[in-house]
Each structure stands twice: as C-alpha cells, then as structure tokens.
Amino acid sequence: MSETPLLITWAQAAAPHALPLFLIALLTAVLAGGAACVGFQRRHAARTVEAEPRSPRMLLSLALGFSAIVVAAALFAWIAERATPMHTLGRADQWLADGIAATLPWGALRAFSVLTHFGDRAVLIALGVGVALALLWRRHTGLALGWAVALLGNAALNPMLKHLFERARPVHEHGLTVEDGYSFPSGHSSGSMVVYGMLLYLALQLLPPRWHAPAVMATIAVILTTACSRIFLQVHFASDVVAGLLSGGTWLLVCVSSVEYAQRRKRRKRRRVHR
Template structure:
C-alpha cells in the first residue's frame, strides 16, 4: 500500500494518473457534457410546474440569501484549504508536481499541440473581445439589466483573480516545450476563472434570450469550453492541477453570486406591475 511504503496516497494517485490523464480528461468531458444536456432537458420538462409554483408562492428571499451565504462560505473554506496545502512542502503541492512531471513525460506531442490551440479560448484578449462585444450587443438590443449584470460579472472577476494571485504568489510549474509561455503567479488559474465567468455568463444570457430548443446545446457547449480551457492549462504545464481547481472554484462562486443577483433583480422587475 502507498501509505505503508511511506508515499502519501494523493502522491501515489497522481503518479498513477499521469500516464492516463488524457483519456481520463476525455471521459470526464464526455460525462459532464452529456449530464449537462440531460439535466437541461429534465429542467425544461419541469419548467411549467416550477413557473406555476413560483407564481403561486412569493419568493423566499431570506431563505435564498441564507443558502447563498452558506454556499459562499463553503466555497471560501474549500478555496482556503486548497491554498493552504498547495505548497511544495505539503502533500497536495507535491502531488501537483508529480502530476505535472508525469504529464510532461507521457503526453503525446499531437495532444500538446491541440491543447496549445484550445487554451486560447481563455486568453485575456479573447475574453475581453467577447465581453465588449456582448455588452455592446445587449445594450443595442436594450437588454439593459443583462448588460449591467454582464459587465459587473466580468469586471468583478478581472479584479478578483489578480488580487488572489498577488495574495498567494505561487510559482508556476516549469514548462519548456515552447508551445505556451506564461509568467506571473500561478494560483488561482486566470484562464480557468475567466472561462468560468465569461462562458458561464454567456450561457446565462443564452438561456434568457434563445428559444428553449437551443438551451441544451448551449449548456453542453459551455461545459465543453470551460472544462477544455481549464484542463488545457494542466496539460500545457503552465498551471498545477490545484491552480485550475481553485480558479474554477473562485470563478464559479463569483458567477453564482452574479447570476443569483440578476435573477433576483429580474424577479422584482417582473413582480412590480402586479404589485
């Protein structure tokens, strides 16, 4: 057993996982995309009943706020736990390095080249272009509330991620393949948090404005883009796995806060004429 031989279980798992990281990623991606599509279809079938229930019963604001607060606290605690253990002297940090070294030694060059292209979906320039373009389109179509929520979500994450990077100051893994060159701090991953917020908000806008038949494909596409962009950072060895997990967690928490705020504001706007 790994523990008996003196090797912590997490490090042993990272060592065993590294040669199979690519098929494991493809399996997780397929499972997540399929589950997202199925869940969206199920929620659409439940939509009429949920809408009728909401109309018959006033929103429980206090309960919603309490649940949201608890979720944020739980996410913050998990983030803090990752940050505390993602150092070279802790087991998680050592497992990160073992996984990065194993991927560098076993990943096929063709896969590395593919991830070096796909990772640009999370580049700052790409996300800024999407952000500016979508904000302009929403304002042009007079979706003022969505435009404001969109800009606040993207702007907030643009401040949050660099702040966290400068707070923890974690060095990046060594990456000398020449396909992706990154400097600056590593924790949490900016590509992961940025993709989570931008493509997550893009999905939210799509669910608000597109016909229902496009909802499931939109969910599946968003999941595919977010997971692929995030995991590309691990395969390119420009981020440790815990950097990516923390980036998805911080971005996902901020995204949930923004979407919940938008949904609450839209609910008050719809309820105002009836009142």
Template sequence: MPLEAPALVLFARQLGEHSLAWFACVFAVSVLGAGMACRALQRRRIRRSSAEEPDEPRLAAGLAIGFLSILGAASLVAYLASKLGDGRLLGLADQALADAVGNHVPWAALVAFSWLTHLGDAELLAPVCFVVALLLWRRAHHGLALGWVMALGGIVLLNPALKRIFARARPLHDHGLALETSFSFPSGHSAGAIVSYGMLLYLALRLLPALWHVPAAMAAAAAIVTIACSRVFLQVHFASDVAAGLLTGLAWLLVCVSSLEYARHRKRRRIRP
C-alpha cells in the same frame, strides 16, 4: 520520487500517465451531464409554471443555496492554499501530476491544447464582452448588459488580487507552447472560463428559445472543461491552481446570477398588478 510515496502522490502520477483518457471521460461526463441537467430543469420549470407556484420560496431557496455555495467555495480555496507549502502532500501530488503529464502526453496533443487554451484568453474574451454587452444594450436588456459586464469585470479584478496574495510559482516546462509570467494560484483562465461561458449560458437560457438551451449548456460545459484541463496539460498551472480557479469563478458566477435573478424578481413584483 520515494518508493514509499503517499497514496495521493501515487494516484496523481497514475492520473498523469493516463491523463488524455481521463480528460476524455471528464469531458464526456461533463457535456452529457450539462445537457441532461438542463433538460431536467426545463421539464421542472414547465411543471412549476403550470402549477403556478409562488416565486418567493423558490427565490429564497436559490439565494440561500448560492450563499452556501459561495461559503463552501471560499472554504475549499482556503483549504487548498493551506496545503500547498513546501513538502506538503498536495504540493507533492501537484508536482507528480505535472511531471507525469510532461512525460506521457504526446506532442500533437500539447499543440492541440495550446490552441484550445486561447478560448480562455483575455484577448479573446474582452471583445466578446464588448460585443455581447452592446447587443444586449441595443435590444433594451440594460440590466443583463450591466450584469454581464460586471460579471466579467469582477473576475478580472478578483483573480489577480488572489494571485498576489498566494504568490505561488508556476510549474516548470520546456515545450515552449505556452508562456506565462504571473503567479500560478488560482488559475485565471479557469476562473475566467467558468464566469464567461457560465454567463453566456445564463443569457442563452434567459433570451433564446428553449430549443437552444440544451446545446448551449453542453457547449458551455465543453468550453469550461477544455480550457481548465488545457492549463494542466500545458503545465502552466498545477491541478490545484485549476481547482481553485474553478471554485472562485463559480462563487463569483453564483453571486452575479443570484443578483440578476433577484433584480428580475423585484422588477416583476413592481409591475405585477
């Protein structure tokens, strides 16, 4: 790397040299933040229900926020893709981070991440999808079952299509712990993780007692962060691949959750006397 490397490239190299410490910080902040946010939403919901506020303004605001978030995610993914050509700054930073991770992360940590990354494998999530859908259907939650299947099925179709559009090669590595042959951008594991575990959290918030909501939020955050970061540690994805995967997965998750909430609202309106 040249001595006069841009600041972003130097930062990426330093981030890679201390990547395990950064992962621990991001993991802790994400898990605790998810738990605190869930608890705050619980308290807010209690206050709102006691005040008997109308549903329409909240629903409209939620749909508007979801729509703007989708547009923002799409814009960010397009921006990331535009900066990944040969010799571009973001591509150089990606490579610097991958090289530093390969040189400084101990073997034991790589082995651990090679096991944890399977939490985002399609081979694991497909049976989970089937079992959850079956349980929802048998308990007469037909709308939730359909939404759950469409959420996971949609990201399975969306991510490979995006990979073929951008056709980015994966980073090189020689540890042999994880082998992938498809294109790199965006990360399918990251997109699948945020949709799958995000939808599981949504189902938990809808169906489980309030006592389980905070632990469910923390567990979902832990799984998403671990799976996404494992792809960088194992050098099967660049950091920008993971960022794009999280953004596309979040956008699709917002579409699915907003649609389910809208359907629930419409059903409540029809049965309300």
C-alpha cells in the same frame, strides 16, 4: 500519515493516463449537463406556471445558492493553504505535472495549445465588449450591467489573489506557450468560468428552450477544456485550475443571484404599475 502517500500515489497513477481520463470526464460532464437541463425543462413544463415563485421555494433557492458559495469559498481556502511544496497537495501537483510532461503526446499538446485560447484575456475582453453592446442594442440594460460587473469584478479579483499567494508556475519547456507571472489561481480557469458561465445564463434568459440543453453542453465543454488545457500545457498546477474554477464559480454565483434578484424586483414593479 496515510493521506500523504495516497495523494501522491494517485497523481503518479493518473499522469500517464491523464488524457483519456480527461476525455472520459469531459464526455460524462457534458452529457450529464445536457440530461439535467432536459430533465429540468420537462419538470418545469409539467408544473402549473406561476406568476412568481412561492416564498418557500424562493427561500430554498437562496439558501442553496448561499450554501454553494460558502462551500466553494471553503474549498478554495483549503486548497490555498495546502498548495505548497511543503504539503501533500503541492507535492502531488508536482508529480502530476512532471508525469504529464513526460507522457503526453506531442499532438495532444499542440491541440491544447490552440484550445487554451478560449480563455485568453484578449478573447474574453472582445467577447465581453461584443456581448455588452449586443445587450444594450436590444435594450437589456439590467443584463448588460450584470454582465459588465461579473467580468470586471473577476478581472480585478484574480490578479489580487495571484499577488496574495505568489505561487510560482511549473516549468514548461515545450515552447508552444510561455506564461510568466504567478500561478495560483488560474486566470484562464476563473475567467472562463465567469465569462462563459454568464454567457450561459444570458442564453437561458434570452434563447428559446430548444437551445438551452445545447448551450449547457457547449458551456461545460468550453470551460472544462480551457481549464484543463492549462494543466496539460504545464503552465498551471492542477490545484491552480481547481482554485480558479472555485473562485470564478463563487463570483459567478454571486453575480447571477444579484441579477436574478434585480430582475424579480423589476418584474414586480411592472405588475404593480399595470394593476
């Protein structure tokens, strides 16, 4: 019984301060991502370069990746079960949406109505086609295939999930953006996670190391801003956005792991040929 009022109390307390809380969280995440990338690069440079990761290390990476997928899927299922008006999470969602609608400054609302376009379907499709053509032109066939599968897979997965749960959107009457269709999970959130997450993976594969930290920081900023813009615009509940990030992140991990596995097999075959 103590859990029920606690979530709603947090939502009521957070709503008037949602914008500064978002900015603090965004800055923290961006700086933490950049610092983590730099730290990883330094540790990697300090180690002796190996032709191929040792088996225990590779198995540990696979185990961690699989664990992350399982945890993300479990969290998604937990949110999906409770994101209804009859449950605490659903009521907290409504309190937060109503509080943001009543307190968010008009200028911030207009800014988010522009920033949200990073996750628009037309933008993601154009980016998907452009990157695929660039990869093919540079003869990165395997990466181009992985990129296409990631984007097309998420484009099919998100509508299926929406029709499975059929959650209505929150009321949004500001007129800056109008969305129809189902709400759970957020397509902008999952699409941004997959497209910009895969773009980061490609950047880490193809760009010089000096660009890795800026790429990580920019990716975090774009994904979080796009996802949270849906909450501030009141076209999605907060749980829709979290679920979209989880579903997109799970699919992203599957795709990146598959591409990494294929790339390693390709490198092994090349070494065998040259022996």
